Structure formats: C-alpha cells, structure tokens
Amino acid sequence: MGLFVLRRLGVMLLTAIALTFVVFYLTNLQPNLEKLARTEGSVRMTEEAVQDWIAQNGHSGSVFLRYGQWLGVVPGWTYTDEKGQMRGRCFAIGQDAAAAPDYCGLLQGNWGFSTFFKTPVMASLGDKLAATGWLMLAVMLVMVPTSLILGVLSGMREGSATDRTLSTFSIASTATPEYVSGVVLVALFATAATGISPILAEYGLIEPKKTLFLASATSAMDDITFWNFTLPVMTIALYGIGYIARMTRASMTEVMTQQYIRTARLKGVPFRTVVMRHALRNALIAPFTVIMLQFPWLLNGVVIVESLFNYKGFGWTLVQAASNNDIPLLLACSVVAVVVVLLTQLISDIGYVFLNPRIRLA
Amino acid sequence: MTAVAPDIAWDPSQPILEIEHLSISFFTRLREIPAVMDFSCTVMAGEAMGLVGESGCGKSTVALGVMRELGKNGRIVSGSIKFKGRDLARMSDEELRHIRGSEIAMIYQEPMASLNPAMKVGAQLAEVPMLHSGMSKDAAWKLAREIVADVRLPDPDRIINAYPHQLSGGQQQRIVIAMALMAKPALLILDEPTTALDVTVEAGIVDLVKELGQKYGTSMLFISHNLGLVMDVCDRICVMYSGEAVETGNVVEVFDEMRHPYTQALFRSIPLPGADKNARPLISIPGNFPLPHERPPGCNFGPRCDYFQKGRCDASDVPMYPVPDSDRHETRCLRWSEIDWTAPPAKREVKQKAEIGKVVLKMEDLRKYYSVSGGAFGGGAKKVVKANETLSFEAREGETLAIVGESGCGKSTFAKVLMGLETATSGSIMLFDENVQSTPIQKRNTDTVSQVQMVFQNPFDTLNPSMTVGRQIIRALEIFKYGKSDAERHDRMLELLDLVKLPRAFAERMPRQLSGGQKQRVGIARAFAGGAKVVVADEPVSALDVSVQAAVTDLLMDIQRENRTTLLFISHDLSIVRYLSDRVMVMYLGHVVEMGTTDQVFAPPYHPYTEALLSAVPIADTKIIRKRIVLEGDIPSAMNPPPGCPFQTRCRWKSQVPGNLCETEVPPVQVLEGGHQVKCHLSRDVLAQMEPVIKVAAE
Ligand SMILES: Nc1ncnc2c1ncn2[C@@H]1O[C@H](COP(=O)(O)OP(=O)(O)OP(=O)(O)O)[C@@H](O)[C@H]1O
Numbered sequence A: 001m002g003l004f005v006l007r008r009l010g011v012m013l014l015t016a017i018a019l020t021f022v023v024f025y026l027t028n029l030q031p032n033l034e035k036l037a038r039t040e041g042s043v044r045m046t047e048e049a050v051q052d053w054i055a056q057n058g059h060s061g062s063v064f065l066r067y068g069q070w071l072g073v074v075p076g077w078t079y080t081d082e083k084g085q086m087r088g089r090c091f092a093i094g095q096d097a098a099a100a101p102d103y104c105g106l107l108q109g110n111w112g113f114s115t116f117f118k119t120p121v122m123a124s125l126g127d128k129l130a131a132t133g134w135l136m137l138a139v140m141l142v143m144v145p146t147s148l149i150l151g152v153l154s155g156m157r158e159g160s161a162t163d164r165t166l167s168t169f170s171i172a173s174t175a176t177p178e179y180v181s182g183v184v185l186v187a188l189f190a191t192a193a194t195g196i197s198p199i200l201a202e203y204g205l206i207e208p209k210k211t212l213f214l215a216s217a218t219s220a221m222d223d224i225t226f227w228n229f230t231l232p233v234m235t236i237a238l239y240g241i242g243y244i245a246r247m248t249r250a251s252m253t254e255v256m257t258q259q260y261i262r263t264a265r266l267k268g269v270p271f272r273t274v275v276m277r278h279a280l281r282n283a284l285i286a287p288f289t290v291i292m293l294q295f296p297w298l299l300n301g302v303v304i305v306e307s308l309f310n311y312k313g314f315g316w317t318l319v320q321a322a323s324n325n326d327i328p329l330l331l332a333c334s335v336v337a338v339v340v341v342l343l344t345q346l347i348s349d350i351g352y353v354f355l356n357p358r359i360r361l362a
Numbered sequence B: 001m002t003a004v005a006p007d008i009a010w011d012p013s014q015p016i017l018e019i020e021h022l023s024i025s026f027f028t029r030l031r032e033i034p035a036v037m038d039f040s041c042t043v044m045a046g047e048a049m050g051l052v053g054e055s056g057c058g059k060s061t062v063a064l065g066v067m068r069e070l071g072k073n074g075r076i077v078s079g080s081i082k083f084k085g086r087d088l089a090r091m092s093d094e095e096l097r098h099i100r101g102s103e104i105a106m107i108y109q110e111p112m113a114s115l116n117p118a119m120k121v122g123a124q125l126a127e128v129p130m131l132h133s134g135m136s137k138d139a140a141w142k143l144a145r146e147i148v149a150d151v152r153l154p155d156p157d158r159i160i161n162a163y164p165h166q167l168s169g170g171q172q173q174r175i176v177i178a179m180a181l182m183a184k185p186a187l188l189i190l191d192e193p194t195t196a197l198d199v200t201v202e203a204g205i206v207d208l209v210k211e212l213g214q215k216y217g218t219s220m221l222f223i224s225h226n227l228g229l230v231m232d233v234c235d236r237i238c239v240m241y242s243g244e245a246v247e248t249g250n251v252v253e254v255f256d257e258m259r260h261p262y263t264q265a266l267f268r269s270i271p272l273p274g275a276d277k278n279a280r281p282l283i284s285i286p287g288n289f290p291l292p293h294e295r296p297p298g299c300n301f302g303p304r305c306d307y308f309q310k311g312r313c314d315a316s317d318v319p320m321y322p323v324p325d326s327d328r329h330e331t332r333c334l335r336w337s338e339i340d341w342t343a344p345p346a347k348r349e350v351k352q353k354a355e356i357g358k359v360v361l362k363m364e365d366l367r368k369y370y371s372v373s374g375g376a377f378g379g380g381a382k383k384v385v386k387a388n389e390t391l392s393f394e395a396r397e398g399e400t401l402a403i404v405g406e407s408g409c410g411k412s413t414f415a416k417v418l419m420g421l422e423t424a425t426s427g428s429i430m431l432f433d434e435n436v437q438s439t440p441i442q443k444r445n446t447d448t449v450s451q452v453q454m455v456f457q458n459p460f461d462t463l464n465p466s467m468t469v470g471r472q473i474i475r476a477l478e479i480f481k482y483g484k485s486d487a488e489r490h491d492r493m494l495e496l497l498d499l500v501k502l503p504r505a506f507a508e509r510m511p512r513q514l515s516g517g518q519k520q521r522v523g524i525a526r527a528f529a530g531g532a533k534v535v536v537a538d539e540p541v542s543a544l545d546v547s548v549q550a551a552v553t554d555l556l557m558d559i560q561r562e563n564r565t566t567l568l569f570i571s572h573d574l575s576i577v578r579y580l581s582d583r584v585m586v587m588y589l590g591h592v593v594e595m596g597t598t599d600q601v602f603a604p605p606y607h608p609y610t611e612a613l614l615s616a617v618p619i620a621d622t623k624i625i626r627k628r629i630v631l632e633g634d635i636p637s638a639m640n641p642p643p644g645c646p647f648q649t650r651c652r653w654k655s656q657v658p659g660n661l662c663e664t665e666v667p668p669v670q671v672l673e674g675g676h677q678v679k680c681h682l683s684r685d686v687l688a689q690m691e692p693v694i695k696v697a698a699e
C-alpha cells in the first residue's frame, strides 16, 4: 500500500509540473506580456519600448528558463540598467542585490506579487481560499448525504413511484446550470417583491428581514449565517445532487439485480436489511469516485456562484485575475486548482481500494 | 407480525413438498410466456428429487416458483405449492420470509455471484441464525465456524474471516452450501450446483451434499441437466420437457424402464460406456425444442417423437398416466403401453472407421511460460506461469486426439500456441514438416492458417451478430483466398452449409435467429471453409444441451471421416472423449501426465490423476459400478505449482513411492506396453496392480 501511494504521488508530481507548465506557457504568451507592459508601464509606450520593458523585467528568453525561475529551480533574473541600477526577481528596486537569495520561486515560498491587488499573491490568496473552503464544506455537507439518500431510495425499487419522482427531480436539477438555478433561487427566495418572501413577510414570519434568504453572500465573509449562506450553497449543491443521485441510482439498481441480493432475500433477510447491509456498500463504490471527482468540478461551479453572489473567494479571485491579466495570481490559482484535482484523485483511488475488498492487497 | 403456523400440524409421513398442477407464466410486453404448465411433483421427507431436462424447459422456474422469487414479471397462474401442508403460493410476504432460509434454502449455479463480495464469509453465514432464531452474534459466528468445518473446508478460522474472492470456486460453493445449512432447513433446492465446477471438485461437492442430506434428514430438490449426477444424488427423478413433467418415478425404474419416448431419446443421445462412434453411434433427437409460446397442439414432444401418431397425439393435451405395479411411476404419453420399450433403435447406422494416415502435426518439448506481475497495484516481483511444460506428441491424418484436463491445466494455452495466437517459449511445432513454433499468426502464410482451424467453446461469442450466416462463411473463404469469383465462393458457402447439415436458406439468417447447436454448426462450417487439415475444437459441445451435443459431435466425426482431418478435441468431459477419440492425452497443471490410445487410458494401469478423474465422472447407467475416489483440496494455482510431481498434493498413491521422490523430483515419463505413457514415479508392479474404476455389474 505504501509503495502504491508513493508511486501515485510521483506520478502526481509529474502531472502537476506538466500542467503548471502549460498554464505558465499560455499566460506568458507574447500578447499577454505586451499587455502587461502597457498596464505596468505606460499605455502609450512604443513598440520598441514594450519589447525593452519585457526584456528588462525578466520576461524574455526561453520559456523553460522563465518557468524554472518561477518554480524556483533556476536562479532569478537580474538586470542592470544604464544607470547601474540593479533589478531582479528576488529583490525590490533599491535593495541590495548581493544580500538577496539566488533562487526565489514557488519552492522558496515566493508566489510573486499580484499586479491587481498590489499585495503578495500568498497573502491575497490565503484568505480567499479559506472563504471558498467554507463554501465547499457546506456544499459537501448538504450535497453528499442528500444525493446518496435520494439515489439509494430511487434505486432500491427500480420503476416504483418513488423512483420515478426522484429521478425526475434529479434529472431536472442536473440539467439546470448554476447561473440559471442561482437566478431562479434568488427570484424565489431572496427578493422582497417576488417569490415567497413577500407572502412570508406579510404574515410576519421573517421579521425583521424583508426576504427569506439574502441574495448576496458578501456578509458571509465575516459571519456565516443561515440567512446569507443558504442560496450560494444550494445553487452549487443542486446541480451536484442531481448528478450524484443519478450515479448512485444506477449503481444501486445494478446491485439490486445481483445474485447475492437474491441470496440474501432467499435467506429471509427483510428488505430494509437487504438494502442497508447487502446492497449499500457495493452500491457506493461507483458513486464514491464520482463524488471525489466532483471536487475539482466544484471549483468550477464556485467561479459562477461566487461572482453571482459576490462572495470574495477563490472563484471570484480567479475571475479578477483573468480579467486583469494578473499573471502571478493566475498562475497561483492554477497551481491550487491542479493540486486540488490531483489530491482528490489520489483520495478517490485509495478510498476505492478500501471500499472494494476485491482489489485490496492481501 | 403475523403468527407463524406451528409445525406440529404437519405429519412427517406426509409429503414435505407437494406441487400440484402448477403453472407459471412470465408476462412480457409482447405476450405471456407460459414457462411451466401443469407441473406436479411430490417430495417426501428425507427424499432427494432430481429435476432434469434441456435448457429452457423450466427447471429453474419451478425452483424459483417454490421460493416465490419470480421477479417482477413472473407469476404463479394456477396450482398450489404445499410445503408441510401449507400453500406457499398463497402465503403473505412476512410468513414467506420466515420460511425462506430457515425451512427452505436454495443453492444456485454460480457460487461467486451468490456471495456478497463486500462482506466477510462469516458475517454472511452468521446472519442466518441471527435472523431466524435470534441467536447472539458470538454464538452465530461459532455456529458458522462449525458448519464451515462440517462442509470440510480446511482452516475454518481463516475462511470465516475471508472475503469470497479469496476462495476458489469449489470453496465458494461449499460456503454457499454451508449458508444453506445454517438453519438446518427441511428442504434444500439445488439449481445446477456444480455446473460451474471441475469434475473432481464436483465429485467432492456431490458427496458432501449427499452426506449432509443424510446427516440432517434434509429433503432435496436437485436440478441438473446431467443424468449421471442425478443418479448419484437422487432417489426419485422428474423429467421435464417444455414446461411439463413428462415422466416421474424412482431413479432406477426411470433409468432402466423408461416409459416416455423423450426420456428414451435422451438416454440414447448421451455417450454411455459401450457407445462407439463407429459401431454404436449416438442418436440425436431430431428437430428443436419448441419455444414456450409456440408449443404444438396435443403432446409437446409430438413433432420430435418417433412414435407420433397423427390424430391421437396431436388431438388434445396429454395427461399423466400412472404406470401400474411401480413406485409412483408416471408418464405423459398416450401410447406408453403400446410401445415396445425393449426394441433397439431403428435408424442406427454403422459407420466405417476412418483410416489413420501419416503424421501431420508433431510437437517436441514444447514449453509455454507466461510472465505475470505480482501485486494488484502492479508492484511485486514478476512471476512465471508455466502453462505448458515439455509437451511432446504427434497427431496423424484422420485421427482424433483428445486433450483432457480440468480448468487451468493448460489445454487452451496449448491450442493458442498451435494456432499461432501465442508463440511458444521453446520447442518445435512441425506442421507438414514446416516448423511453425515461433511464427505468430500474422506472419503465417494463408496456406498454413487455413490448414489449422479452430472451433470454439462458446458458439454465442464467435459469430459476428450483425452479419448474415452466409456472409460470415464467405468472409472466411475470402480470407483463405478460396475461389476466383464471388459466385464461386457463394457456391462453396452453400456446399459448406450442406456439409454441416444446415438448410441452405440459413445463409440469409442472422446469428441471433439460430439456436446454440445451429450456431456451433456455422462455427464448424467456417473452420472447414479453407479445407482445414487440422482442426482444434476447444470444448465445442460443452455449452450445448445433451440432445444437441450428440448431433454436433456426430457432425464433426462425419466431416472428419470425409476430409481425413486431424481433430484435436479439447474437453473436460471424459464420456464424450471416450466415445469419439482414438488417442487421449491427459493434462494436469501444464504437464501431460498420461497419453495413450483410448483403451489404454480408460483401463488400468492409470496415472493416479486419470484414475481420480475417471471415478469422478458421473455415469447415467444403473449397471455400472464406479469406485469413488474423492480428491482432497483444489487444483494448485499454476502460478505457484508444488515442487516435484504436479499431482503430489492430492495423490492417494504417493505412499507407494519410496522416499520423498514425489515431493522432490518431477517424475519421468514411463513408456508402458503399446507406447502408453505415464508420468509417475510408481513402479511397474504397483501400476500393474491397479484395479479398474468402472465395472459393469454382473447381471
Ligand atoms: N424473467 C423472465 N421473463 C421472460 N421469460 C422467462 C424469464 N425467465 C425465464 N423465462 C423463460 O421461461 C422458460 C423456462 O426457463 P428456465 O430458466 O426455468 O429454464 P431451465 O430449465 O432452468 O433452463 P437452464 O437449464 O438453461 O437453466 C424459458 O423459455 C425462458 O426463456
């Protein structure tokens, strides 16, 4: 088992390097750099000046070398201008170049300086990630149990009325993208003029607030409450619930037709026990992988929902970084995303082995 | 909870199971499929009732009907199933649940599929008494351990803590049996419990079932398509045909004095000792089994019956007639008292023995090793599986050489090497004096490829489902570059259909419109398309019903006689091997342990493994006395073979060999009289003292 994890970690590392290189390459394409030069320097720079700026700020030369510098395995660039002023990756203007370290990349903890937030990337990303972490946690807490219960309930008696009702619900919820369900939810629950809020307000049930839930999650950055957090969480969870419930249902119906389920029934095991003890564990093997693979996908939903509800988390940051050509921040975001994806992969592989005794090592 | 009626009401001299006029139908969108019609049978306490019949005749449906487990679309249409006097067909679900598992238990065909893969064996066993008699968990696990020891599994403590996939097929089936016995049921239903197992393993399971039945006084409903097995296990038999019971009675009476034409035809189509492909060929039952919704009027067996009389047999439904002066013997035949049951079959034609010619195929010291990686995650050291170990033999023109052995003995690997689907690790294969040992199939010229052809085990997988039968045969002809024009190939295709005795109209049919036997014929036609000189038939009939088996085997033999083909017949079924082969090669764990003419191999001296194999094969003949040798344990894994003689872990003769030769040295091949080869350390004296396993009882 140890060896297996070690090998998987090795493969993960290689994948991470390859993926981040691709992102690095794409964000550092010439047009991006020119745009950067114009925003950092002056918008009216001449073509030549732009090229000079790029060269003087360490953005020229081989992309491999630049990637190495960013990673921290190649010494950072330095540039001495005609005035003898030294500039470099590892020290600010005016600092003593000799005292600065040679290497300063990701590995040394130097994630760069966000051109948009004007703060070090590490600092600006840290609390954004924490905010998103809370959101994801809440989504998982709602989504996983709900979808598993729905899937198992509809899969245990295929074709029954329960099955058909629940299946209709899950298909509808997967078929609705977040930007649609988000807007619908807001209209239904979080506007003072439409939906159910005016009715509830009339009976004085939601005093002193005007709406059942809040349409903006900005206040949840400081203090998470039922009122401000429900809608963003539900918007993301709804889509996932439908999807995972479908998977669970498929796997459950398949398990219920297996011979060992018949064996259990013919042993006289009551139906409820057949489901709980004999079917459940076997039925969860497939959806488990799906749930783990939902994590990276959640990042995606997070981008939409955070923008929609104005919740300043990772997704919102990503949107800002991309629209403002903030290369260091964009790179950092992609590193985070890649790591999350690969880690969930690893956990899903290991968990699969644990759930399924057939492939567990003897 | 509904009160369960007390058992005291039931008088043990009454039948434990009484099925009366049971009809079961499946309802599909198109139509109602009457799978079982007017079926009656009675099982007394402690009795074992055998249920036999061809595939699809409704055996499993009866069993599942008794369990009331007919799925969503199956329903008991009429009749009653009385268990200990109470009608199961009218019981509430809750009452039924108390009977299932505690009073009636069921075992079915695939042991692996019937055990929960994610639950420990012990937990699955312990569940039964915890459920039905409210036993505590500890006590239930203790009982589980006892029963596991009862079904003679080694190391019960390890086994109850194992997961099903960690056990072999034979061990899994023993666990399934243990599970059925946990609550000491009064009735045990076994639906083909050994079909998925090897013969030597099957023999062990059958012995176990019989012994446990006696020990606990359990009644049994034993379903099988193997008449020999039924004779071994059961007291009474019920023969089914197309959803009906056609004959029922005491096993010996039905076997010796059958009173229904179908039963008679069935016995004439199975290769019993004494049958011979030339002098006394098998007689197949003509025609096909009617589908449940296409049954003929009157007697269902009418269209295939030799004694059919127009106007009588097809007039109205035939009831069961009791045979006087018998042990509850009944038959569903109008003419049973008119037929001369002792008359020999009319149309048995004696055939000419094929002449055996020059050597066509010669293998010398052939070895095939596979290297496989160890652990499940790809780690671990590489291991070598010795699939074939120094094989040497030759096969002649017009000869049938049978290769027998149980699963994993290397039969199929051998066939693959010969076909060029795999290349041998060392040794030589000479085909018409050309060495093809290391030539994979892609590099063989079409001549060689068309000369060696194969007929596969499963006729269902080998045909392209979306191409007509004719087209598939023409494809084969194109590959072999036969003929100059399409017209020529088309003609040849029609000839081939004639050759395999299929109507020419079948050229236009799709594979799904054919029965199993017909598909296998198409497979044979394809194999002979290029005028093959050597045909490897890998278990060509084992997926087919007995009545069809006879027809397909005879077809193979006829074509062989005509084309003087060399036939390598791979099989685990010794009855059919004895019937059709000239020479036999017995394999065990990649070694050829015995080789000789059919007479040499089927008579002493035997190799100890052959002896056990022969004694394990059930024979449906009451006059045959068989010595029972039950092998302990399972076949060792080819990945981890024992040192010395491959058979030493299960051999009962080992003590006759001085020292520990068997454990340390691979035995040499001894050549006995007439070129009979035996790979064993036993001295010639000991070999000479061996007694025959199968004897015909003195009349
Ligand atoms: N669920 C089902 N729906 C429709 N038809 C069915 C169903 N189950 C069985 N049948 C049909 O009922 C008939 C009897 O089937 P059954 O399985 O009892 O045969 P069997 O004698 O057990 O055959 P085998 O030897 O192959 O196990 C067959 O014609 C089969 O096609």
Ligand code: SF4
Binding pocket: B260, B261, B262, B299, B300, B301, B302, B303, B305, B306, B307, B308, B309, B313, B318, B332, B333, B334, B335, B336
């Ligand atoms: S009733 Fe007629 S057709 Fe049917 S088995 Fe008897 S003789 Fe044959």
Ligand code: SF4
Binding pocket: B607, B608, B609, B645, B646, B647, B648, B649, B651, B652, B653, B654, B657, B662, B667, B679, B680, B681, B682
């Ligand atoms: S060599 Fe020994 S173990 Fe092997 S078959 Fe002969 S007697 Fe048995």
Ligand SMILES: [Mg+2]
Binding pocket: B059, B060, B061, B191
């Ligand atoms: Mg069956």
